[in-house]
Amino acid sequence: MNETFDFMVLGQAIKKARESKEMTREQLAEILDVAPRHIQSIENEGQYPSFPLFIRLVTMFNISVDQYIFSDKRTEKTTLRRQIDSILDTFDDKELIIIEGTAKGICRAKESEE
Numbered sequence: 001m002n003e004t005f006d007f008m009v010l011g012q013a014i015k016k017a018r019e020s021k022e023m024t025r026e027q028l029a030e031i032l033d034v035a036p037r038h039i040q041s042i043e044n045e046g047q048y049p050s051f052p053l054f055i056r057l058v059t060m061f062n063i064s065v066d067q068y069i070f071s072d073k074r075t076e077k078t079t080l081r082r083q084i085d086s087i088l089d090t091f092d093d094k095e096l097i098i099i100e101g102t103a104k105g106i107c108r109a110k111e112s113e114e
Contacts, residue, residue: 006046007042007046007047008045008046009068010065010068011042011043011044011045011046011047012044013063013068013079014042014043014057014061015043017061017062017063017079017083018043018061020083021061025039025040025043031060032053032056032057034053042057061083062082062083062085062086063079063082064078064079064081064082
């Protein structure tokens with residue numbers, strides 16, 4: 001990785017994703033076979049993980065690294081959008097109809113504000 005890259009923001013995204021899955025640092029460390037202190041350093045101190053660990057973390061939590069690495073460019077899907085896609089994949093068609101109705105309602109509300 002580029003030495004000028006600040007990993008702190010990406011580390012915070014990893015922490016947020018881990019917490020949203022209600023996973024402790026210790027649980028994640030056990031899954032990844034690393035020390036909990038190493039996870040803490042990545043999340044809170046901006047320590048660079050090894051490349052294989054980096055890949056495992058961003059894959060495990062569906063984190064889009066483009067938005068952090070190319071922050072001045074618009075990315076196709078942010079981490080939040082990827083995480084929502086992952087959640088949507090667990091719904092059946094009846095549940096997706098409810099989500100679709102909600103999304104359309106939000107769009108109509110936004111249009112009426114303009």
